[in-house]
Amino acid sequence: MFDAPYLLFLGDAPDQLAAKMAQGIISWRPEVAAGQYRMAGCQADMGIRDMTVPEAVQAGVKTLVIGVVNRGGIISDAWKSVLIEALEAGLDIASGLHNHLCDDAELVAAAEANGCSLYDVRVPTMNYPIANGKKRTGKRCLAVGTDCSVGKMYTALAMDREMKKQGRKSTFRATGQCGILIEGKGVPLDAVVADFMAGAVEYLTPDNDADHWDMIEGQGSLFHASYSGVTMALVHGGQPDALILCHEPTRPHMRGLPDYQLPSLQDLREVALRLARVVNPACEVVGISINTQHLNEEEALAYLAKVEEEMGLPTVDPFRQSAARLIDALP
């Protein structure tokens, strides 16, 4: 989609958390980040070389990637002067911001004048087909969650990394803006028109070698009233051979839905498997990924052991531990 190496733009990030998209790239594809650009007052730091725009050009950077969330849903004048400087120096710009680069007349004009491209990764770039449900070669693993934002992307990335570490064939398949910025390509599934969602997932996970695994980034939850349709399209378009159940044990209610309790892992297993088997009767739930960030080490290990016992499936926190046991559980 867009070319590496990147200059990670951290803007005037008020804290490290505001730069979580840059952090995602640094965590998962550090090799593509040539440097970072920090404006006056920036409180985030990726621990890589600070660069001016001319220094980035000299270092071979192709794309300035906006790695920080903007405030108030606008691209400030201070940001814009840097972005225009980058375009005038011949860099492309990639962004996962809610407000699109392509809607900003000044940026569009500067990009055109300098022959550069603006990549809004939240905007679908092609017309996806209607899904045909045909069986594809190769293997696919999908992370499904009891809720949104419980670690599905992290789980897929960690499994992909572990596969590669073991010398096995694997590709992370990004379906959201953060994953797309990390991988450099993917499908912004929540922005695809309803009729084409499952087709977009089929397009993303095409025929492949028999021993190749797609590690598909999940979205939403089958139990989330706002986004379950997107999850359903992933289950039916992705034709998973293996499902990983993802859960965050301290959440008081479904994200954004105070009236809704999280389903149990048993509920998720039953419903996800039944739906997945519509398109792939051989699909299995093979493991569980728990996000234990809000538990201390002792609590986390006890919780993981309890779930593993109850569910009879390998249960890990791939951040605290490793994704190796999930890989070992793949059919």
Add this chain to the structure above:
Amino acid sequence: MFDAPYLLFLGDAPDQLAAKMAQGIISWRPEVAAGQYRMAGCQADMGIRDMTVPEAVQAGVKTLVIGVVNRGGIISDAWKSVLIEALEAGLDIASGLHNHLCDDAELVAAAEANGCSLYDVRVPTMNYPIANGKKRTGKRCLAVGTDCSVGKMYTALAMDREMKKQGRKSTFRATGQCGILIEGKGVPLDAVVADFMAGAVEYLTPDNDADHWDMIEGQGSLFHASYSGVTMALVHGGQPDALILCHEPTRPHMRGLPDYQLPSLQDLREVALRLARVVNPACEVVGISINTQHLNEEEALAYLAKVEEEMGLPTVDPFRQSAARLIDALP
């Protein structure tokens, strides 16, 4: 959305089937159709008064509704001259065609010059909210199918008509282009962006009187690999109190998916009910609607009796019989 009465444009329809959108309006809202416009060679006939454009204007017509499918995905010059005549006479135009009126420069120019509107009912006309899952007042019934095109729209329309006949409060809620043309408003759900599908359904079926029923037009099927995400959004956005299972018993495979068998009605009942109860624990499957158009009377009655016995639920063909038993089964 657009104003009645209508002039039903049948164009140069090669047969009655090509005018099925006009037929839908005549079947379900005959009172809005003031007349029909048939071009030379038109083989369809709705049995209502033929009108020229000036006659339609004189009869008080507000909107020309394209009630026929075009051939080859283009709006022919022959059609266009009639449509432009209508716009110049002050009529609005409504269309459910795949190719949009608003993409045709001549039609757009003629509409603007005459202060008329072009309504492409396949195009969402507003920004729908993200679903919030909040419990709404009033009751909702959703038709879910073992497959696409098994009679879900027909079932919802027939139930709505029966409710009104009985003097009860009911609204048909259209979610596809044909239903929208019939009702004059609705949500073209398969054209809505993924993140907003369930929110669009919530918007379509708002708070209402405690004894009012929304009869929601279903789309796709939870078991259809291409469109299940749209169905899921209906189940979770619609918060149904009652589900009607819809089925066509002679279909050899899922529509458009030769490798997929239809699920059983038992499968549909279990999966749809489990998913619906995520948002409405009181939801019940209350009846079954069978499309028996490909069976003779004897076969049809025997099949309906067999399903009713097996499933323990009122089972009717609302076209061959009536929807009254489905209404009686509502909680």
